Amino acid sequence: MKTSYKPDKLGFYGEYGGAFIPELLKIPVQELSAAFSYFKEDPSFILEFEQLLKDYVGRPSPLYKSTHLSNRFQANIYLKREDLNHTGSHKINNTIGQILLAKRMGKTTILAETGAGQHGVATATVCALTGLKCVVFMGEKDIERQYPNVQRMRMLGATVIPATSGSKTLKDATNEAIRHWINHPDSYYLIGSVVGPHPYPEMVAHFQSVISKEIKVQLTHATGKELPHRVIACVGGGSNAAGAFYEFYEDEEVELIAVEAAGEGVYSGLSAATSILGSDGVIHGSLTLLMQDRDGQIIEPHSISAGLDYPGIGPLHAHTIRSGRTKACPITDDEALRAAFELSRNEGVIPALESAHALAVLEKLTIQPNEVIVINLSGRGDKDMQTYLEYFTKNHESI
Amino acid sequence: MNPFKKQDKQLSIFITAGYPELNSLPEQLNLLQRNGVDFIEIGIPFSDPLADGPVIQQSSQQAIRNGMNLEVLFEQLKETKSNIHVPLVLMGYFNPILQFGIQRFLKEASVCGIKGVIIPDLPFEIYMRSYQEEFQKYDVTFIPLITPKSEDSFIKMVSENSRNGFVYLVSQHATTGSDIQFISNQSRYADIRVLCGETPLFLGFGIRNNRDLASAYLECDGGIVGTAFLQAITEGTENEFLKTLREVTLQEG
Numbered sequence: 001m002k003t004s005y006k007p008d009k010l011g012f013y014g015e016y017g018g019a020f021i022p023e024l025l026k027i028p029v030q031e032l033s034a035a036f037s038y039f040k041e042d043p044s045f046i047l048e049f050e051q052l053l054k055d056y057v058g059r060p061s062p063l064y065k066s067t068h069l070s071n072r073f074q075a076n077i078y079l080k081r082e083d084l085n086h087t088g089s090h091k092i093n094n095t096i097g098q099i100l101l102a103k104r105m106g107k108t109t110i111l112a113e114t115g116a117g118q119h120g121v122a123t124a125t126v127c128a129l130t131g132l133k134c135v136v137f138m139g140e141k142d143i144e145r146q147y148p149n150v151q152r153m154r155m156l157g158a159t160v161i162p163a164t165s166g167s168k169t170l171k172d173a174t175n176e177a178i179r180h181w182i183n184h185p186d187s188y189y190l191i192g193s194v195v196g197p198h199p200y201p202e203m204v205a206h207f208q209s210v211i212s213k214e215i216k217v218q219l220t221h222a223t224g225k226e227l228p229h230r231v232i233a234c235v236g237g238g239s240n241a242a243g244a245f246y247e248f249y250e251d252e253e254v255e256l257i258a259v260e261a262a263g264e265g266v267y268s269g270l271s272a273a274t275s276i277l278g279s280d281g282v283i284h285g286s287l288t289l290l291m292q293d294r295d296g297q298i299i300e301p302h303s304i305s306a307g308l309d310y311p312g313i314g315p316l317h318a319h320t321i322r323s324g325r326t327k328a329c330p331i332t333d334d335e336a337l338r339a340a341f342e343l344s345r346n347e348g349v350i351p352a353l354e355s356a357h358a359l360a361v362l363e364k365l366t367i368q369p370n371e372v373i374v375i376n377l378s379g380r381g382d383k384d385m386q387t388y389l390e391y392f393t394k395n396h397e398s399i
Numbered sequence: 400m401n402p403f404k405k406q407d408k409q410l411s412i413f414i415t416a417g418y419p420e421l422n423s424l425p426e427q428l429n430l431l432q433r434n435g436v437d438f439i440e441i442g443i444p445f446s447d448p449l450a451d452g453p454v455i456q457q458s459s460q461q462a463i464r465n466g467m468n469l470e471v472l473f474e475q476l477k478e479t480k481s482n483i484h485v486p487l488v489l490m491g492y493f494n495p496i497l498q499f500g501i502q503r504f505l506k507e508a509s510v511c512g513i514k515g516v517i518i519p520d521l522p523f524e525i526y527m528r529s530y531q532e533e534f535q536k537y538d539v540t541f542i543p544l545i546t547p548k549s550e551d552s553f554i555k556m557v558s559e560n561s562r563n564g565f566v567y568l569v570s571q572h573a574t575t576g577s578d579i580q581f582i583s584n585q586s587r588y589a590d591i592r593v594l595c596g597e598t599p600l601f602l603g604f605g606i607r608n609n610r611d612l613a614s615a616y617l618e619c620d621g622g623i624v625g626t627a628f629l630q631a632i633t634e635g636t637e638n639e640f641l642k643t644l645r646e647v648t649l650q651e652g
């Protein structure tokens with residue numbers, strides 16, 4: 001039986017998803033649902049979205065065949081260059097879509113959470129573009145490790161509010177954004193991944209699906225066939241993966257690999273490998289796989305990559321991983337760092353730490369000669385220079 | 400008989416189980432009962448309470464660090480059961496209950512004589528679809544939350560369903576402990592009181608002192624005080640604080 005990748009009326013993908021929200025958020029969420037259902041079919045909305053993706057973001061992003069990786073693995077390895085988008089990651093695809101929606105809903109203030117700061121920057125950017133007020137919540141720990149992005153958000157005119165509760169990372173920034181939304185129900189909450197209550201997972205996947213639509217067209221040009229053997233993407237909440245997989249879900253011969261951050265090792269106690277360590281539970285308004293203790297308290301995850309340092313995954317991924325349609329694969333901090341250096345040195349591309357996790361999977365696969373593999377290079381590494389340099393200094397001889 | 404139905408206006412207090420000490424609860428229940436509190440809400444601590452402000456967040460973190468969980472809570476409740484006669488309500492986010500097991504939770508709750516359960520992040524629609532049958536089987540009442548902006552039809556439906564319990568009216572769109580403008584909402588509270596019919600209606604979120612409580616007594620059947628009482632616990636002034644709140648009750652009663 002085919003795994004459905006569209007949610008039912010209440011927002012469930014199989015048993016995962018839904019909208020587990022306090023009554024306080026019911027009306028804002030209902031309004032959002034209604035607006036999304038209407039405008040996603042609206043020709044003038046679609047036209048404006050596509051126009052901005054082309055002229056402002058710079059889409060389509062190239063599908064680049066990596067000479068180095070193709071040689072090394074004796075296969076055809078393509079990088080989907082989301083790092084070349086305006087602001088440096090896939091996050092902008094979703095923020096363009098949602099800001100157009102917010103505008104049409106008459107909203108004036110935009111709230112967002114951010115981990116690596118890429119979603120925060122992408123949100124601050126579209127707010128500057130449209131003249132809307134922007135408030136970004138970011139964990140204190142992430143503010144420290146992704147400081148260049150904090151400065152970018154401020155330069156773009158956004159207010160950055162540190163989240164000081166819990167682990168002071170993405171989970172807590174999301175809590176603070178939702179609390180702020182409860183207190184200011186007229187503002188628009190622009191979520192950055194395929195997480196949160198229905199309709200967010202569906203909506204974010206919809207706006208990100210442009211990635212796999214382009215891959216199909218570009219692969220046809222390059223190889224004469226629209227389907228690769230494998231598509232690989234990293235998963236924090238899972239928006240770049242949802243976008244890269246979306247058009248391939250029904251092509252069951254295509255293997256979909258979701259790469260999770262294993263931190264210092266899956267069972268080290270410092271990990272964010274949700275699909276292995278997680279169990280069914282409710283986080284941020286959605287029933288999904290999440291890391292929790294036996295009392296149902298949410299466990300603070302760990303990853304060197306701020307964008308993957310999240311204890312849950314989107315319900316679409318929970319559903320497709322549990323049903324077997326998507327394969328999950330854990331990658332440690334060190335493996336990701338090595339892959340980042342390899343691509344930088346041999347291909348002249350410095351990837352984001354998040355995307356480096358996806359690259360690192362290649363070594364773990366048994367690859368057939370001439371196989372066609374697409375890796376979603378979700379972002380560029382400028383924001384991670386501090387972490388890279390620390391690693392570089394520490395491991396100078398071995399590099 | 401609905402245990403939340405009285406002639407007089409009622410005062411309810413919310414406390415976080417396991418705060419400030421793991422074993423604080425039994426004594427707190429006794430104190431509240433001695434001071435004539437009409438019913439008590441016991442908060443099950445959760446690591447990520449979305450609808451709560453900093454005070455309840457911090458009390459929950461502390462309670463979790465102290466080792467509070469549902470097993471410990473039900474044990475403490477069984478021990479105090481014979482002394483405590485005011486109705487008890489459990490309030491907690493869905494995830495800890497889900498992990499404990501819904502059946503097991505309801506069974507324990509009913510053994511402990513719990514009169515109602517509030518789960519702020521379990522919407523009524525999902526409750527009806529997936530859990531109502533089990534709640535009924537164990538004779539535990541699901542207490543719905545509404546806000547001044549809830550639709551009239553929704554308010555009617557949930558109050559019908561909660562005839563053995565009450566309806567929890569969240570004073571305004573805000574997290575717990577916020578500054579609330581009670582006055583500007585009074586006429587909506589009055590409409591809601593009518594919509595609820597026979598089901599008692601209590602106002603909560605942001606009631607900090609006797610003046611706020613008097614505002615709750617204007618249109619609703621009572622008020623629920625949480626954040627302000629936890630602050631009094633932290634400061635060691637719970638006796639004095641309860642006394643000032645009781646004065647309002649006596650005046651209005």
Ligand SMILES: Cc1ncc(COP(=O)(O)O)c(C=O)c1O
Nearest residue numbers: 118236237238239240307354379
């Ligand atoms: C470059 C990059 N890739 C991936 C992610 C992870 O997010 P998602 O799993 O939603 O794609 C982030 C998040 O900040 C990111 O900045």
